[in-house]
Amino acid sequence: MDMKEKMPLTPTTPVPTNSAAIEADANRKGPATVKDETTGEAEAAAPTIDVSQLDNLKDSSDAAIDTGREPKMCADKVGVFYGDKQALKDVSIKIYDDLVTAFIGPSGCGKSTFLRCLNRMNDTIPSARVVGTIDLDGEDITSSAMDVVQLRARVGMVFQKPNPFPKSIFDNIAYGPKIHGIAHSKADLEQIVETSLKRAGLWDEVKDRLQESGTALSGGQQQRLCIARAIAVDPEVILMDEPCSALDPIATAKIEELIHELRGRYAIAIVTHNMQQAARVSQRTAFFHLGELVEYGKTSEIFTNPHEQRTQDYITGRYG
Amino acid sequence: MTDVRADAVPGTGSTAASRWTADAMQRRLRRRYAFERGFKLTGLAAICLSILFLAFLLWNMGSQGIGGFTQYQAALPIDFTKSDLFLDPAALRGPDAEQTVANADLSGAISKAATTAYGPEAAEMFSDGATTLLTKEIVRNPSILNGQATLWLPVGGKIDTAAKHQGDAASERIVAALKQKHALRRAFNAQFLKGSDATDPSAVGVWGALKGTFYTILVTILLAFPIGVLASVYLEEFAPKSWLSDAIEVSINNLAAVPSIIFGLLGLAVFLDVMNLPRSAPLVGGMTLALMTFPVIVIAGRNAIKSVPPSIREAALGVGASKLQVTFHHVLPLALPGILTGTIIGVARALGETAPLLLIGMRAFVAAPPNGISDPATVLPVQIFLWSDEVDRSFVEKTSAAIIVLLLFMLLMNGLAIYLRNRFERRW
Numbered sequence: 157m158d159m160k161e162k163m164p165l166t167p168t169t170p171v172p173t174n175s176a177a178i179e180a181d182a183n184r185k186g187p188a189t190v191k192d193e194t195t196g197e198a199e200a201a202a203p204t205i206d207v208s209q210l211d212n213l214k215d216s217s218d219a220a221i222d223t224g225r226e227p228k229m230c231a232d233k234v235g236v237f238y239g240d241k242q243a244l245k246d247v248s249i250k251i252y253d254d255l256v257t258a259f260i261g262p263s264g265c266g267k268s269t270f271l272r273c274l275n276r277m278n279d280t281i282p283s284a285r286v287v288g289t290i291d292l293d294g295e296d297i298t299s300s301a302m303d304v305v306q307l308r309a310r311v312g313m314v315f316q317k318p319n320p321f322p323k324s325i326f327d328n329i330a331y332g333p334k335i336h337g338i339a340h341s342k343a344d345l346e347q348i349v350e351t352s353l354k355r356a357g358l359w360d361e362v363k364d365r366l367q368e369s370g371t372a373l374s375g376g377q378q379q380r381l382c383i384a385r386a387i388a389v390d391p392e393v394i395l396m397d398e399p400c401s402a403l404d405p406i407a408t409a410k411i412e413e414l415i416h417e418l419r420g421r422y423a424i425a426i427v428t429h430n431m432q433q434a435a436r437v438s439q440r441t442a443f444f445h446l447g448e449l450v451e452y453g454k455t456s457e458i459f460t461n462p463h464e465q466r467t468q469d470y471i472t473g474r475y476g
Numbered sequence: 477m478t479d480v481r482a483d484a485v486p487g488t489g490s491t492a493a494s495r496w497t498a499d500a501m502q503r504r505l506r507r508r509y510a511f512e513r514g515f516k517l518t519g520l521a522a523i524c525l526s527i528l529f530l531a532f533l534l535w536n537m538g539s540q541g542i543g544g545f546t547q548y549q550a551a552l553p554i555d556f557t558k559s560d561l562f563l564d565p566a567a568l569r570g571p572d573a574e575q576t577v578a579n580a581d582l583s584g585a586i587s588k589a590a591t592t593a594y595g596p597e598a599a600e601m602f603s604d605g606a607t608t609l610l611t612k613e614i615v616r617n618p619s620i621l622n623g624q625a626t627l628w629l630p631v632g633g634k635i636d637t638a639a640k641h642q643g644d645a646a647s648e649r650i651v652a653a654l655k656q657k658h659a660l661r662r663a664f665n666a667q668f669l670k671g672s673d674a675t676d677p678s679a680v681g682v683w684g685a686l687k688g689t690f691y692t693i694l695v696t697i698l699l700a701f702p703i704g705v706l707a708s709v710y711l712e713e714f715a716p717k718s719w720l721s722d723a724i725e726v727s728i729n730n731l732a733a734v735p736s737i738i739f740g741l742l743g744l745a746v747f748l749d750v751m752n753l754p755r756s757a758p759l760v761g762g763m764t765l766a767l768m769t770f771p772v773i774v775i776a777g778r779n780a781i782k783s784v785p786p787s788i789r790e791a792a793l794g795v796g797a798s799k800l801q802v803t804f805h806h807v808l809p810l811a812l813p814g815i816l817t818g819t820i821i822g823v824a825r826a827l828g829e830t831a832p833l834l835l836i837g838m839r840a841f842v843a844a845p846p847n848g849i850s851d852p853a854t855v856l857p858v859q860i861f862l863w864s865d866e867v868d869r870s871f872v873e874k875t876s877a878a879i880i881v882l883l884l885f886m887l888l889m890n891g892l893a894i895y896l897r898n899r900f901e902r903r904w
Contacts (some may be wrong), residue, residue: 282716305798308794308795310794312794315791315794317787319788320786321792322788322810331569331797332795335798335801336796386793389795400792446801
């Protein structure tokens, strides 16, 4: 599949999503908005983002939702407290192993907090307390019997700011397999590094300088290095916390391209500020607001026919 | 819009923008620049003043101390056939030779020869070191006992002072006589680098104190560095945050400010009285100084660990590293340069410390260099302190010379530490 077709955000090729954004923009300012507020039916019909043109939603896997399929991860009534303050309440979401799930919402709505529950990164914050259950293949990861170290290898994470170790490119990727004892020999390790870099689409750019420092790469390359590092321990789920917010549009396009390629091999959950990005890369979207899960469903439905007023307001750019 | 602005500056009819050129504004601007210039000049003056003080100190120490590294020697013609030494050159063989020579009345022979050559006043002109030198010379070459020889031997402290600066009348006369006969020369004082403490200022040396300092600092580093680093790692990364850890933090910060003599009292009470460790030994000195250095390392270590970006920790946790692996594979290597900086500061302070060591008995007169950490020893700062207390004037230059040695030793240690720190420095 030619990826260029999928990359609407590239400045030189303003295809589907850009026009969709303009549509959404016009919608907000134009008189149609005023009409929306008064008539409920018009609101539902209002074209927001033209999802029909997005490749990621044309997939057959999108046809059936939830029923009859076992989710990879299943969060049930998850709440998070920081001290006495409740940051997240009653979130129930299912993540499927062949779909990309996007979490959208305004800043401070709890989407990153929820993402960090999925591999128990919140454990590192002393005041944080998680309630509810989160299952990974039917196993409750919030229980004390769950080994956190193993969980984080199974549920890998990519962070907002690229954070390679100040070590060589090779060592960055080899670190995970080394500490988990996945590689049995040096040749094994080299093979894992090569495969991971290839899957992250970075191999051709760095194959001649694997011994150079990972921090010497450009921002976009660093982020792909971090994705390669997460892949290297062969995870089942990859969590991405606003992976493109520190990157320029071209690097962003490459990461999105990569997400498309990784889909199917890993279950992916991505937090993003950028609604167009959510529409471009995901098949399921969850909208968070003020610590609550407002709406969760197919990306196509969330963006064309949301059930909640707040979702509608957010995706049309009325707040957030 | 223009109307409103014109109103803002009544009468002038100008717009608001033109007020930037008004006199009041220009004055304010000039005042601001004048203040900035004044501030810069004050800073420059402070730097100049401190450089001046430093230069004065170095010049003072250097000009006084350089004399400590040199020593006057006088030519002494000895006729061994008339010296009453009763030594048989043929018998001076084997391991007992040195003892046999040392038992002979060599200093008497030197006195006699000096009297013969330079008159009765010169009987005491040579130092104790001269005897040692003569012993070595005889053992090396016993055949000189069969005839006459002229040897260059170090003069005593009084003559040395008289030759270098100003001495008592008798010494001045001898110096004048020696100079007239060209029998006086200035030479490098190897004894000062090789010897230990002595009662005769011309025979003293810093080697014993230097060795003592080395052993003491070795013990200090070996104890304080690992304990300090592990304590800071535990407090920063593993300890649960509670009133207890807060109390420990406050106590450690306070410990760094405790006067060093208190640590000396603690060392005296615990290491000597309770644990019965040897008095005056580098082991106890090192342990006492380690107590003093430890809080400095912990504070620096905690700050260095805190300043490691949390993103690195998250990255390592994210690929499934355990807490211990995160700490030892990532946090500690990145914090090491900062920890080493703190260690350098702490050890440099310990290196120059005198007070706590006085209390555990390291101010004793030790005439032999220590051969281990449990031998009686003294350290350079204490040696400087002891010499500065001496009445004899020739100790003044020895004191300054010892200070120069101490400063060079510190420079060497710090240079080594900075080299190590730069090797471990990583950029991210």
